[in-house]
Amino acid sequence: MSDPHLMDAVAALRAGRLVGMPTETVYGLAANACNDEAVAAVFAAKGRPQFNPLIVHVSCTEDALLLGRFSEIARRLARAFWPGPLTLVVPRTQGCPVSWLATAGLESIAIRVPGHPLALDLLRAFGGPLVAPSANRSGHVSPTMAQHVRESLGHAADIVLDGGSCRIGLESTIVACTDERVRLLRPGGLTRDAIEALIGPIESGKSDPSRPEAPGQLKSHYAPRAPVRLNAAEVAPGEALIAFGPHWPHGAALTFNLSEKGDVTEAAAKLFALLRAADQPFISEIAVMPVPETGLGEAINDRLRRAAAARED
Numbered sequence: 617m618s619d620p621h622l623m624d625a626v627a628a629l630r631a632g633r634l635v636g637m638p639t640e641t642v643y644g645l646a647a648n649a650c651n652d653e654a655v656a657a658v659f660a661a662k663g664r665p666q667f668n669p670l671i672v673h674v675s676c677t678e679d680a681l682l683l684g685r686f687s688e689i690a691r692r693l694a695r696a697f698w699p700g701p702l703t704l705v706v707p708r709t710q711g712c713p714v715s716w717l718a719t720a721g722l723e724s725i726a727i728r729v730p731g732h733p734l735a736l737d738l739l740r741a742f743g744g745p746l747v748a749p750s751a752n753r754s755g756h757v758s759p760t761m762a763q764h765v766r767e768s769l770g771h772a773a774d775i776v777l778d779g780g781s782c783r784i785g786l787e788s789t790i791v792a793c794t795d796e797r798v799r800l801l802r803p804g805g806l807t808r809d810a811i812e813a814l815i816g817p818i819e820s821g822k823s824d825p826s827r828p829e830a831p832g833q834l835k836s837h838y839a840p841r842a843p844v845r846l847n848a849a850e851v852a853p854g855e856a857l858i859a860f861g862p863h864w865p866h867g868a869a870l871t872f873n874l875s876e877k878g879d880v881t882e883a884a885a886k887l888f889a890l891l892r893a894a895d896q897p898f899i900s901e902i903a904v905m906p907v908p909e910t911g912l913g914e915a916i917n918d919r920l921r922r923a924a925a926a927r928e929d
């Protein structure tokens with residue numbers, strides 16, 4: 617029997633709203649992974665100080681193959697452990713429709729097929745990928761019962777589907793297969809032993825400081841080719857302008873606006889896509905107007921400072 621609230625949950629997701637989703641690991645705060653505004657609403661609800669990339673959930677491996685490029689070894693891991701508590705980080709496919717905000721501007725994407733019947737029902741009925749970070753406010757413990765989600769994020773979710781207590785109660789294990797190596801990025805519900813029994817020894821992602829992978833680390837993020845200039849009040853002719861708010865200086869070669877009405881959540885939704893759009897070969901510099909530090913503005917400014925600093929190394 618499917619859940620009586622399933623189709624309401626699907627309707628909410630299609631409308632760009634958020635749904636509490638049970639999985640076998642922890643409850644997730646789910647949103648349409650291809651909708652920038654919905655993904656921004658997830659970050660806003662969680663109060664994340666930074667845009668950590670989110671895990672994208674799909675109902676089957678075939679759907680995962682549309683979003684990411686799976687090496688032979690990644691395919692073996694998927695075959696052995698999906699549905700289940702394993703997240704695979706792989707390169708994004710060309711034309712991957714997932715929001716750039718969901719992957720925090722990265723060329724890689726974290727994907728998993730959750731091993732919970734209600735999560736799979738929801739994914740199949742929705743018919744597309746869902747982002748779902750653990751449904752707690754940033755810095756708080758992950759929820760393992762629908763009640764926990766209602767308590768901490770009930771105001772943000774239209775519906776919290778009740779799938780009972782999470783069988784595993786610990787987040788998924790994250791393994792990166794972005795190159796020839798296989799690296800454990802986050803220990804979790806699937807043991808290293810189980811993985812190594814299948815494919816042999818794997819590396820620990822965090823032990824290789826020359827190739828940082830953890831979210832928020834500079835090099836793993838998309839850095840524009842063009843230098844980024846912050847707090848711009850005026851523009852030069854060769855520059856691209858990323859404006860914020862109803863008034864902006866004229867004369868840039870390209871002008872984009874994060875949010876004409878000055879809404880930081882709308883700005884977050886557009887940030888990564890606009891940085892890419894502004895980074896054209898004929899642009900000498902990307903000038904960015906100030907964005908307030910309120911709400912998601914803190915995470916936006918963190919990301920912009922990283923983009924501006926990226927060329928100093």
Ligand code: TXA
Pocket residue numbers: 639641642643644645668669670671703705719722724725726730748749750751786787788789790801802829830831
């Ligand atoms: O068990 C789980 O995985 C739960 C349930 C709800 O599915 N979800 C979850 O999602 O823990 P989330 O979004 O909180 O996990 C995000 C983490 C990031 O902080 C980062 O460590 C890793 O996944 N991640 C996501 N995309 C990545 C990428 N492209 N490269 C490296 N790490 C990535």
Ligand code: MG
Pocket residue numbers: 749750758
């Ligand atoms: Mg979490």
